[in-house]
Amino acid sequence: MKTPAVIMAPRADGVEVVWAVSKLARGHVEWKAEDGSSGTAGADRFGFVPQGDEILRVKLSGLKPGVRYQLRAITDSTDGKDRLEGPWKKFRTLDPTAQETRFVVWNDTHQNDETIKQLHAVTPPGDFLLWNGDTCNDWHQEDWLVPTLLNPGGQDVSDDRPMLLVWGNHDVRGKWAFKVPEMIATPDGRPFYAFRSGPVAVLCLHTGEDKPDNHPSFGGRVAFEALRREQAEWIKQVTAQPGFRDAPYRVVFCHIPLRWTKEVADAGYEKGGYDAFSRFSREAWHDALVGWKTQIVISGHTHSPAWIEANAEFPYAQLVGGGPQANRATWIEGKANAEALSFVMKDLEGKVVHEIALKPI
Structure with missing residues (x-):
């Protein structure tokens, strides 16, 4: 082995x-x-x-x-x-009928072994570990795939916390990115999926890249516009199923946020512009997520922690974790029972960065 x-x-x-x-x-x-x-x-x-x-x-x-x-x-x-x-x-095993659930979230580790070692040391067991994208910087070398995905930082990360991966934009970069599905299992064999853990219904979505498919940096390798449209229809179907349409708590994980603290009307991609949120994904999914009464979207990508409360235009709140360096890294613990769904985001020294509690729908 x-x-x-x-x-x-x-x-x-x-x-x-x-x-x-x-x-x-x-x-x-x-x-x-x-x-x-x-x-x-x-x-x-x-x-x-x-x-x-x-x-x-x-x-x-x-x-x-x-x-x-x-x-x-x-x-x-x-x-x-x-x-x-x-x-x-x-x-x-997951239990959709359980009264409680507990889980943990990482994001944006970017092959930073020291950060991964520290995350592994401080992260408790849980019903699942959700690795919320950007496991790597890119996949320009094939021999990076195995150690990064199956033995990150030399750690055995899935003992007593089975792993789920949400694809980030860096996870699809580089000429060997197409091999990631050979090494990553998802519940339904796709990079987007849904499950119920206790009172929490979860959608895991693939936001794709942070630039249009035809951006010259991708060299014709990506086709995320079609994948976003497929997910838009899938969201409507899966959220109509029992266990999702009546869930007390409704959570979305996606790597690139669907909202950000400062949004610009035109990112200017042709001139090297950058969007801190996935405008394309939000346009495709917003109505379906609002229809499902999504309570919170949890993301990474920006390397800067943020909490954006729900409002009339966006009824779902947005929680964003930190970055790959030890002084920026964060991890999130989620707990749910009949009274509340809580999220506590901490840095590697144990300081609470954000603490949120949501009431059942």
Whole structure:
């Protein structure tokens, strides 16, 4: 095993486990529950045992909601000479009916190993760890992908806090960015998804790049206008489903904010202008998010923490986390119960930067 087994994409009935290997190998996962039940997972959608010469992925399904489990990844070389058993790691499946939930949020780590180490040290366990974009600066080198995504800062980040990734604009930059989906699992296999954790309904959206698709810096590699339109229709569909249309709390995660403290009418992209918020995404999604009664949008991107309250024009508030340097980095802990959904943003020294509490709808 070249990296720890990363527990990703938590669901009510399981998770997906991803790890890197140094040579052609097969993999499977063993699991055990608090009640003494146990089992293995080791088959892909095509009838093969998961195998590869770089990445192994195992989807674990059929588990019970809200139950604490342990799992470990087993790697066998295809020549039968080597077998590696990874350490047991803890997680809990999501429970849409739970009375409470607790989760944590990172953003904009940009391959800053020292910041990641400190974030890992101060971040408590949770039902999930939401990595809210810009894991990297760009993907100009293929060999950056594995350590950045599966062993960030040399840390085993997903033990007792299964990981979810929201794509940032830097995560789609560079000639090797197309390989990120090979190493990142999401609940639905797309870069946008929805889930319910206790009383909180969550939408995770992909804001794409911070410039138009035809900007010369992208070299014709991106097509986010179509993806934003697809998400606009998807938001309407998913929020009409039970569990989302009646959720007490309604949260959106997206890397680039949908609002900012100072907005300009024309960013002037052709002249190197910069938007601190995703004008394109807001135009595509605003009506659907208002229709869902979104309470808060949580983002990164600006490297400057901010709290923008809801108002008549924008009924959803905006919370933005800090940046990659240790003196700018922040992390967020979210907790929800019948009384309130609270967010506490702290810096790496433990100082509270923002503290917000929302009442149920």
